[in-house]
Amino acid sequence: MSTLVDDDLWSAVGDPTRRRMIDLLLADGDGTATSLSERLPVTRQAVAKHLAVLDRVGLVHASTAGRERRYRVDDEQLARAVRQLNAVGSAWDSRMDRIKRIAESIQRTNDENTRRTDEKNE
Amino acid sequence: MSTLVDDDLWSAVGDPTRRRMIDLLLADGDGTATSLSERLPVTRQAVAKHLAVLDRVGLVHASTAGRERRYRVDDEQLARAVRQLNAVGSAWDSRMDRIKRIAESIQRTNDENTRRTDEKNE
DNA sequence: ATCAACGCGCAACCTTTTGTTGCATGAACT
DNA sequence: AGTTCATGCAACAAAAGGTTGCGCGTTGAT
Numbered sequence: 001m002s003t004l005v006d007d008d009l010w011s012a013v014g015d016p017t018r019r020r021m022i023d024l025l026l027a028d029g030d031g032t033a034t035s036l037s038e039r040l041p042v043t044r045q046a047v048a049k050h051l052a053v054l055d056r057v058g059l060v061h062a063s064t065a066g067r068e069r070r071y072r073v074d075d076e077q078l079a080r081a082v083r084q085l086n087a088v089g090s091a092w093d094s095r096m097d098r099i100k101r102i103a104e105s106i107q108r109t110n111d112e113n114t115r116r117t118d119e120k121n122e
Numbered sequence: 123m124s125t126l127v128d129d130d131l132w133s134a135v136g137d138p139t140r141r142r143m144i145d146l147l148l149a150d151g152d153g154t155a156t157s158l159s160e161r162l163p164v165t166r167q168a169v170a171k172h173l174a175v176l177d178r179v180g181l182v183h184a185s186t187a188g189r190e191r192r193y194r195v196d197d198e199q200l201a202r203a204v205r206q207l208n209a210v211g212s213a214w215d216s217r218m219d220r221i222k223r224i225a226e227s228i229q230r231t232n233d234e235n236t237r238r239t240d241e242k243n244e
Numbered sequence: 245a246t247c248a249a250c251g252c253g254c255a256a257c258c259t260t261t262t263g264t265t266g267c268a269t270g271a272a273c274t
Numbered sequence: 275a276g277t278t279c280a281t282g283c284a285a286c287a288a289a290a291g292g293t294t295g296c297g298c299g300t301t302g303a304t
Contacts, residue, residue: 005138005141007138010136010138010141011136011137011138013136014132014133014135014136014137015133015136015261015262016127016129016132016133017262017263019127019132019210022214023213026214026217026218027217032280032281033280033281034279034280034281042262042263042264043263043264043265044280044281045263045264045265045282045283046262046263046264048281048282049261049262049263050262053261066271066272066280067270067271067272067279067280067281068271068279068280068281069280069281073218075218078214078218079215079218081214082211082214082215085207085208085210085211086207086208086211088135088141088207089204089207089208089211091145092144092148092200092203092204093201093204095148095149096148096195096197096200096201137290137291139291154251154252155251155252156250156251156252164291164292164293165292165293165294166251166252167252167253167254167292167293167294168291168292168293170252170253171290171291171292172291175290188251188300188301189250189251189252189299189300189301190250190251190252190300191251191252191253
């Protein structure tokens, strides 16, 4: 089964700057393009574009307060993203486990068959 | 506390095509640029570039066999990537929990805007 | 031994994303 | 009034992801 992943959601959290923005928004409760840009190595306009991306996939939503535009994380959607991270991680983990187990069983089979192979070669 | 994440590693698995490539390599054991491109919606050259990216961060490594270049997943490094996915997921989860608990203690009527935002087709 | 088929790498080019600078607008505070 | 501050918009540059085309070495068939 393929993992049924929302690529837009993944790509949204795949960007390092956006991931840090989510960290900051979670730590502070909310934030604006300006306030976030002061704590990130990019300009306010770059942050604004990232906020637009996060908004499009529903990871944040904005509310206008006077001359400010405050953004807040959407818990529901972030929880969905976390579930997908875990799902992919689990899928990879189990596949690696399976291969590891197969490798071990081959090792055992080789050990058991060493003698027989010698006999067969004549 | 920032999450101490390897951005290169994360960005490598952040791309949808690269994620599917890892899936295929795990399922088959190994693969070439050509064999992977036959099962992906991109050309062999695009796959080759992605393999170069995955190789640079150590998620796969190649071995030349005749005219073929076979790639295989590095379990060690993929396990590291999975640990980072889980770490970020856990960090976000716990921060949301904290906020959720605070929100619950303050107000209880909170469930009217968690409806769908799935009409986003542009 | 020759030659077509196959797999690969390289280069040029295009589009989208990520980032920048500059300017105009609108709300807020003296 | 008049500035200050946050924002939005536009033009632009650089990097990422993707394409086509070509040449070169390996494989395998005749």
